[in-house]
Structures are given as structure tokens and as C-alpha cells.
Amino acid sequence: MSPVLRLLLQRLAISVLVLIGVSILIFFIARIVPGDPARIALGPNASQAQIDALREARHLNDPIVVQYGWFIRDLLHGDLGTSLYTKRPVAQDVATYFPATLELVLYAGAMMILLGLPLGRLAARFQRRWPDHVARLLSVIAVCTPAFVWGVILQLTFAYIWPIFPLEGRLSNGIDAPPLITGFYTIDALLNGQISTFFNAVYHLILPATALALSGIGQTARLTRSSMIETYRRPFIGMSRAYGFREDRISRRFAFWPSLIPTLTILGLDFATMLANAFLVERVFVWPGLSRYGVEVIMRKDLDAIVGVVLVIAAMFLITNLVVDLIVSIINPRIRLAERKAKA
Amino acid sequence: MTSVLKIRDLTLGFRKGRQTAQVLHGISMHVNAGEKVALVGESGSGKSVTAQLALGRLQQERGTLTSGEIEVVGHDLIRHPEAMAPERGHRVTMIFQDPTSALNPVFRIGEIFTEVLRSGGRKVTAAEARDRALKALAEVHIPDPARALDSYPFQLSGGMNQRVMIAMALANEPELLLADEPGTALDVTVQAQTLRLMDDLVTEKGTSVLFISHNLSVVREFADRVYVIYRGNIVEHGRTDQLFANPRHPYTRALLSAAPKLIGGGLPDLPEHSDAFRDPLIVHPGCGEPHEVSA
Numbered sequence: 001m002s003p004v005l006r007l008l009l010q011r012l013a014i015s016v017l018v019l020i021g022v023s024i025l026i027f028f029i030a031r032i033v034p035g036d037p038a039r040i041a042l043g044p045n046a047s048q049a050q051i052d053a054l055r056e057a058r059h060l061n062d063p064i065v066v067q068y069g070w071f072i073r074d075l076l077h078g079d080l081g082t083s084l085y086t087k088r089p090v091a092q093d094v095a096t097y098f099p100a101t102l103e104l105v106l107y108a109g110a111m112m113i114l115l116g117l118p119l120g121r122l123a124a125r126f127q128r129r130w131p132d133h134v135a136r137l138l139s140v141i142a143v144c145t146p147a148f149v150w151g152v153i154l155q156l157t158f159a160y161i162w163p164i165f166p167l168e169g170r171l172s173n174g175i176d177a178p179p180l181i182t183g184f185y186t187i188d189a190l191l192n193g194q195i196s197t198f199f200n201a202v203y204h205l206i207l208p209a210t211a212l213a214l215s216g217i218g219q220t221a222r223l224t225r226s227s228m229i230e231t232y233r234r235p236f237i238g239m240s241r242a243y244g245f246r247e248d249r250i251s252r253r254f255a256f257w258p259s260l261i262p263t264l265t266i267l268g269l270d271f272a273t274m275l276a277n278a279f280l281v282e283r284v285f286v287w288p289g290l291s292r293y294g295v296e297v298i299m300r301k302d303l304d305a306i307v308g309v310v311l312v313i314a315a316m317f318l319i320t321n322l323v324v325d326l327i328v329s330i331i332n333p334r335i336r337l338a339e340r341k342a343k344a
Numbered sequence: 345m346t347s348v349l350k351i352r353d354l355t356l357g358f359r360k361g362r363q364t365a366q367v368l369h370g371i372s373m374h375v376n377a378g379e380k381v382a383l384v385g386e387s388g389s390g391k392s393v394t395a396q397l398a399l400g401r402l403q404q405e406r407g408t409l410t411s412g413e414i415e416v417v418g419h420d421l422i423r424h425p426e427a428m429a430p431e432r433g434h435r436v437t438m439i440f441q442d443p444t445s446a447l448n449p450v451f452r453i454g455e456i457f458t459e460v461l462r463s464g465g466r467k468v469t470a471a472e473a474r475d476r477a478l479k480a481l482a483e484v485h486i487p488d489p490a491r492a493l494d495s496y497p498f499q500l501s502g503g504m505n506q507r508v509m510i511a512m513a514l515a516n517e518p519e520l521l522l523a524d525e526p527g528t529a530l531d532v533t534v535q536a537q538t539l540r541l542m543d544d545l546v547t548e549k550g551t552s553v554l555f556i557s558h559n560l561s562v563v564r565e566f567a568d569r570v571y572v573i574y575r576g577n578i579v580e581h582g583r584t585d586q587l588f589a590n591p592r593h594p595y596t597r598a599l600l601s602a603a604p605k606l607i608g609g610g611l612p613d614l615p616e617h618s619d620a621f622r623d624p625l626i627v628h629p630g631c632g633e634p635h636e637v638s639a
Binding site: 242261 | 429448459499
């Protein structure tokens, strides 16, 4: 078995354990929080008989451990329960809202990588000269301002005062959502050859994705910079210079790749954190995403939905980490070839 | 005789804020074509900065103050250190203390080698580079050159990496090789083997070497002439046989007695500093700087 595959399987096994742990934790926490979900769901005018009936139907009168048993039984049948708020299966709600969030986060993540890494690389290359000062100032501003503030600032500037981008939503009024394939409007539109829908979706993505990405871009730039500065002090960079490698090649290749290894792991966490941060941005831009749904159901103590949302976000964290580990093991030959060396 | 390296009254200082730390106090030395010259001293004496100056790198950093003359393969490196850019890796190359850490850990030996062959913007095709690298590795007696090229530095032993480093240093047929404590990080036996190999190859190719070391026994084996440097001053200069037979400067004597002996005698008791170490430069007969000889 290749070392990369073994690492992957190991991580996968750990991930399943973590998910079980998270499910237990969030299941009990959601139920310990005060408030009667049945009463909230039925509203102030419901009779006691109605409330009792709903509590009975949802097993809310059983001991909490027994309730967890019911939950696990349903889960094994692929059933995440039913939302008391939307009255639909939680799995169906997640399938509706999650792609919107994931699309937003993926675009923000792409911006984080595509802008943050080069910015940090340039800052390190021109350390203590003006490109570095500019990059550092921008990064600090980007990191220190919360995503929802960026949302409001961007909305005011580029959608209200200077209306080049739409204020909110995923598509303009009058444009139909493309037929559902992945749930990503941009991809679905392309798959169906609806070019104008694609551009409309991208057009709507730019502001919220930027708002979400900015602090990540700053963080990425700072991490990349410090990691590269560290690498620049290593003897192999001294060797590269003594042998006349072009400074640009050193910055793009010989110092960049070794620096990426420690940076990526933290970037993965940053990326996953964007999922959790997305809810404020989704609120500002009226984005029909999972994070907004998550806040909604927590306010209503919608037990099954809370557990469902948290599990999906936890799973995304784990998947992101898995992907990052995979990329790191590909970049770092020490991990990729660990086994071959042991044999030799 | 032409000198590939000529240094005259070279001073070096580092400015930090308002203070200047003086590192070299006007040293003069030269390395003739095909000659192997050692620069010997303790750590902090200014050996390695001399090599960095010879590469033209140090004087381009901010806060570096230099005066005097340093001329390498015909370039005036006080006035035009940037002239060295296309020469590095070609007419002047370098070998390091620890070969394994001097080779980039995330690139294959072959990729690094190709970059060395292409440095200074030279056009070399991938096939040509591989061909030349294979030949260079065979020259340093690496058993399976093709496999070495496809390996990462951490997959090879320190000795193998040092051979790779020597092959890289000599692949572009340099006129001057700067060997900065070569192989000090290796086992003594491996260090001796790789030094022997380097010695054979440079002798065969007629490459000049500036050999920077604190290890006198290695210098004795290797060098034609020796400069002893102490706290930024050259204190003694002579042919290797002269210097070892008749060390005249108090610091050279101290350095020689500091070398561990095979037949015991305990650790020598050496002062960290003595006023006698500040004695003026002693030049053995027939070893003066070229400008002094002609003057």
C-alpha cells in the first residue's frame, strides 16, 4: 500500500470517529439548551394537547439516551429527521441550502489561494522594501476586519454608491435557476450551456465571495510571507544564490514549494472556518445558504435540523483537512516516499 | 601568472543603526590560476564573509561597507558586484559545510542540477542537461548516476550528497572554487574521501581553489599556500610546508597546538585571546602579494 493511501485511510478512520463524537456532543447540547422545541414550533396559540402530541411524536418525552438511540437508528437509515421549522426532512433542507454555501466558500477559497499566496510571496521576496510594506499593511487591514463588515462596506461601495454589482441574492430577478445537477449555479449553468445565467451567477458571487475571502487572503499572505522568510534563511537557498539561480526562480520555485508545506495545513483550517463565517456574509447578502439556515434553526431550537447542520459543517472540516493532508503529502517528498526509503 | 582572485586592503563593516561592526581590517590575498590556497582561522574570524564577498553577494546587501580591492575572474567587485551575477555557478562556484542541507529538500537532484547548468540564463535543453549531469555524477564516482538524479537529497547519504555537490560545483568548469569548510558536517572518514576526490578533480582540471577551513590537518594535505586569519586580519602567510615547519606568528602556533593529537596529551590549554595574537603580519619568503613583489 502506498504511504499516501495509508495516510488517507488512517485519516478517514479518525474522521469517522470524530464525526461520531461531534454528533453525540451536539445532540446532547441541543437538548440541554432551555426551551421546548414543540412549543416554539407550534407557536403561542397552540393548545397543550397539540404540544403533547408533537412531543410524543418526536420522542421528546423519552430519556435523552433513548432519544439518541432513536437518532442513531434513523441516521443508519439515512434519515436526519424532520425539521420542525420547514416541516421538511433535514436531509432535503441541507441538500437545498448547502450547495449555495459551498459555492460561495469555494469561490472565496479560490480567491484566498490565488491572491493570498502571490501577495505573501512578493512580500517575502521584497522583504522590508515597499512591496512588502504595502502587502503587510493590506494584509493586516484585511485580517482585522470581520467578514460581515467587509460585506457591508462592499455592498455600500460597489452595489449602492457605485452600483456595478448586484446588492443581494444568487441570481437577478427574472433569471431562472439552472436545472439542478450539482446545486452550484455557475457549474449547472455551464453544464446546460446557459452562458448568460453563468455570468449572472458569477456577477452575484463576486461581492459576497470577496467579503468572505478578504481576511483569509490577508492571513494567507502573512503566513506565506513568514514561512518564505524562514525558508530564505536555509542553506539550500544560500546554495541557490551562490550558484546564480535567478532571484525570480528562487521566489517562484525553490523557496516557494518548501514554504508551502507548513503554510497549507493552516490554510486548510482557515478555509474550513470560512464555512462557519459564511452565515454573517449570507445574512448581509441575503444568500440562501446553509449557514443562514443553521442560525434560523438554532433560534427555533429545531433539534434535528441543528444536529444535521453541525454534522455537515463538521464533515466539511474533516474533508478539507483530508484534502490538505493529501496535497501536503504530494508536495512533500518525505511523506510521499517515506516507505520507499524504509525499504532501501 | 594571472590571479583569479585578488584582494588588496579589503575592509568590511556592517552598519547597524549608527554603529558599524568592523569585520575585515584590510586583508590582502591572492589565488593564482590552478592554485589551491587555504584561508584558516577560528569561527568569526572573517573567513566565510570573504567567500561571500568573492561571490559578489555580500556587498549588494544593505548596510555593508567595503573598501579596498577585490577582483574575481577579472571583475572589480567593489565597484561592480552585479558583474558577478552571470559568473556564479559558472566561472566561480562553491561547496558547503553540510551538503544535505545545501540541497533543496523538495526537488530531485536532477532538477537542481539542471538549474545549476542553466544558471545565469544559459540555454540548455532538458536532454542535454541530463546528459551532462550524468557525466558529472559519473566523474565523482557515484555508482548509479541515473538513480541519483531521480532521488531527493534526503534519500542519499551525506557522502553521496557531497559527491553530488562536488559534481555540481565542477560541472560548469569554473576557474575558481570556493570551498567553505567543505564537508565539516560529515563523518571524518567520509569527509576525507570526498576531499580526496575533490582534490583529484581540481588538480586534473586545473581549477583554482580557495579553501576555507579551521582544520589544519586537512589544510596541510590539501593546500599549496596558507593564509591564517585572526579577527579580520591576516596574521601569517606562507607555503604550506613553510608554515607547518616553522609557524612564526603566536596565533598560528596556538592554532597548531589546538589540533587534537593522536597520542594523547589532553586538551591543550589555550587562551581565548592574547595580545601576542595581535602581532603584525608575518610573510614567509617568496610568498608576498603580487603587488608587493613587483613593487
